Amino acid sequence: MQTENSLLTDLKNTFRTGGMTVKLIFVNILVFIAIGILEVVSSIIGGVPGTLVLDLTDVVFALFTPIREFIVKPWGLFTSIFAHYSFIHLLLNMVFLYSVGRIFEQFFSAKRLLYTYILGGIFGGLLELIAHLILPSVGGTMVVGASGAVMAILVATAFYQPKLTVSIWGIFNMRLIYLALIFILVNLYNAGMGTKDGTAYFAHLGGALLGFLSVRNPFSMNNIINRGIRIGDGLVSVFKKRKTNSGNFRYSKEKAGATKRFKTDEEYNMEAKKRQERIDAILDKISKSGYESLTKEEKDLLFRQGNQ
Missing domain, CATH: 1.20.1540.10 (Rhomboid-like)
Structure with missing residues (x-):
């Protein structure tokens, strides 16, 4: 036993x-x-x-x-x-x-x-x-x-x-x-x-x-996997929200006057380009020296980018 x-x-x-x-x-x-x-x-x-x-x-x-x-x-x-x-x-x-x-x-x-x-x-x-x-x-x-x-x-x-x-x-x-x-x-x-x-x-x-x-533009919002992740996360969020609401009938409300600033296309593309250059440098390092040669910061960055 x-x-x-x-x-x-x-x-x-x-x-x-x-x-x-x-x-x-x-x-x-x-x-x-x-x-x-x-x-x-x-x-x-x-x-x-x-x-x-x-x-x-x-x-x-x-x-x-x-x-x-x-x-x-x-x-x-x-x-x-x-x-x-x-x-x-x-x-x-x-x-x-x-x-x-x-x-x-x-x-x-x-x-x-x-x-x-x-x-x-x-x-x-x-x-x-x-x-x-x-x-x-x-x-x-x-x-x-x-x-x-x-x-x-x-x-x-x-x-x-x-x-x-x-x-x-x-x-x-x-x-x-x-x-x-x-x-x-x-x-x-x-x-x-x-x-x-x-x-x-x-x-x-x-x-x-x-x-x-x-893997065509893997970090782009329009990438097929990233689209799938957003759809999947949305469905999970809706399911969780319904489950919560059916359990205790709570609801949330945004604060009045609260606004969210969205990035312009130019800002987004510039950040994406810098991010991709950094990722490419890390991947080159992996190709030459292996994954274990990465610093903790580089591993964390690679993980975060893959999760976007």
Whole structure:
């Protein structure tokens, strides 16, 4: 009993302190366990395709690519990016997520990693839907897995730091940008050839596209990830406000005559330019001497910029 409690405590501490990469891995594993439990229950009650429990698993976690099914089950666009139906699929995606996610978090915030993962998975799902709509014979009728989301993180990191070199299985070194390009080309080839091996190649390419777009002017307010963060924060704020109001009926009121001064475009652009120059200098330092060579002030600045 004490050992079990110790293990549970260790897992909680790992989840709490492990960063967003570890949190995403935990969520994927928990969803996999939930799916496994549903499958065990289904087998106990004599489950075959068409059984309520198995159908429920697909309805909740899978993205249905036939447009008629997607319209009535649109949530699969989100839930599918955390779901895996095979252990090998889960293992490969989580190993890759851990590898590239840790690198990503050296340059950007945990929140940005989360939104890149989610939006990358959604972009991948949308491209898979479009491909199936244009070419119904493409791919399968259901898609699950974090591959598109992980692809987004890989491509974002690679295109943000094209000179960054990583070790491949401890055997040889390669620039991350080359690894990303290899994955993109392989997926382009298989998607173009109509390869039918159960892999959602268009979902991978959709994730790659999001990853590329996410690092175009990454600190601009119009950046796709920054827009997503603002929308997400707004929705969370509305939800919290409703919850607070429904609980105690409190409300707040701005002080009369209070005004807020907004920056002009010229002021904003000037500050953004100076900020970007400072960030570029820090990134050059990382490329030459590694992340650990940064001062605490430089690390804090990099973190704050990634969180904007």
